[in-house]
Amino acid sequence: MERVFITGAAGYVGRNLARHFLENGVAVVAMVRSETSAERLKQLGAEIFVGDILHAEMAGAMSGCDGLVHAAADTDHGVATARQTAINVEGTRRVIAAARQASVRRVVHLSSDSVLADGSPLINVDETIPMPRRPAGHYSRTKAQAETIALSAATSDFAVIALRPRMVWGRDDTTGLRMLVDMAQLGKLAWIGGGTYLTSTTHIANLCHAVEYALRRGTSAEVYFVSDGAPVQFRAFVSALLETQGIAPPTKTVPRAIIRTMAVTGELLHTATAGRIAPPLTLQAFAASAIENTVNIRKAERDLAYRPIVSREEGLAELRALTFRGQ
Template identity: 60%
Template sequence: MTMLTAAPLDGATEKLALLRRIFLTGGSGYVGRNLIRYFSRRDVEVVALVRSAGSAERVRALGAKPWLGDLLNPDIAAGMAGCDVLIHAAADTDHGPGSGEQTRVNQEGTRVVFEAARAAGLRRGILISTESVLADGRPLVHVDETAPLPRRPAGNYSRSKAAAERMALAAGGPGFEVVVLRPRLVWGRDDTTALPQLCAAARSGKFAWIDGGGYLTSTTHIANLSVAVELALRKGRAGEVYFVSDGEPVAFRAFVSRLLETQGIVPTGKTVPRRLLRVVASLGDVAAALSGGRIKPPLTLQAYATSAVEITLDIGKARRELGYALVMSREEGLAELRSGQHW
């Protein structure tokens, strides 16, 4: 198995001579937990923002120093004292009809966090965003960072994360550089998001392939994302956005089938027409809007846009400018899930 040890970063020290202390939001979440493990193993101190005693214990057990605070409170600048950089991994990732709370967390929370980091004297901030900022329900085929944001996003998750990118980048300036990373379909060890949901759907009999599931998708193993974060901290150009992934795309059905098989689940052969699902998703959004959120639709356009069409990314920019290279192949990641061994 490939060891998760980044290759020498060449001129990386030109950007950050010393990376000693990181302020991390979302530390108790899936991505955040793995970033704590990654940087702690490199003797980088991580201060993780937490909202509860339970979260504080979880991040402390992983090797981080918890700091009790609120994403929406500018006072979090006090917790950033002595830190070099910010990694903003906290987000409300719900793909339902959306809510005011999601907007506050993703949009206003990002503004508060990045302005606090600038006020605290941090040198650089990384926003972990998503390819979903481009989602409108149509395929995204080999898109790169020049693709414009859609006029009508698929849903509130896409809308609020696009706003978060604007907020983060607007906070940048002399002395405080901001870089945005956009991974797609993060997976791998310790997954408490996509994989448990897929398993629950499969076990309940509610899972079916959309038009057979043969369309392509990009994916991003958590080990590859962790390396991309370090590279962005050290080498990313201020004000720039970078897509990252596992490289070559894979058929959605083939990948999800193998993910489920690592958990002892034999995927279903059921399939549903894409056109039908698109209608169901559109009607669900209308019903949720007209009811003021009281009706919870079985499918939203946001969820449809994430899983029903091709989404493939061009990561050439990250390779050229960051020196991004994979440290975990899909085969290795799947073998890790089957064996229970972790990088």
């Protein structure tokens, strides 16, 4: 790879991917939606392309790129919206079509473990598990559609690989970690069912490493789960994340059955009232954080030679050090 195009480059994952490739001598064309979000990427040395994946003519900007990483997505875990459908489904269709037109050779589509979510625990799942007929929510549904669109475009001279990380975290996290801190400070964070179930996690450096390996070595039209390796107890991991920010973890717990009932009932009321009543919690959010979600990465280890390069302990130590330095 000499030149890579990244969609969603201003987001948490996108900007870390840009930094990763630039630090490894690969030129980056970073697609952002506005000039105001481009400054950090310019400082890293990326070439900037300003545009919206639903409207911009992307093929010209992709010209001369060896690879594409499609990281742009609407990750909201709330109720269904037309915007999420447009970005995740139609946006992916347009990005892939532009890449083919520009003769990009290899594409990594960033998918998610959520494509398998139906509200039941996902325990050590691998790439052979079929997508559910009734997804947990609109995010799962649209990400599954996007993954299918991307992979179906693969040809002998246009390689498309999908990566499914679980619970991305680490340095420079202005999304998930910020939300956890805010909820804890407001007293709105509680452990569902005690929080003792297991979860897989993916440090941002490990995800960037996996994306590079998938671009270079991935088999076209294949899917790979990636993570930090062995799973960890959800409560222990989230508590450790909060502690890196100087926040004491919560002690209160809520029965899982009550939370699931709230999610299902809230969504029914939302539908019955044509959206006038917003559910306090969706089944999508429940599926992501209230039950076990663990993935098997043997296929990535075998085919991509993928190995986590940052352990959880190292990632947590880095977060503590950055907090101590006020970064």
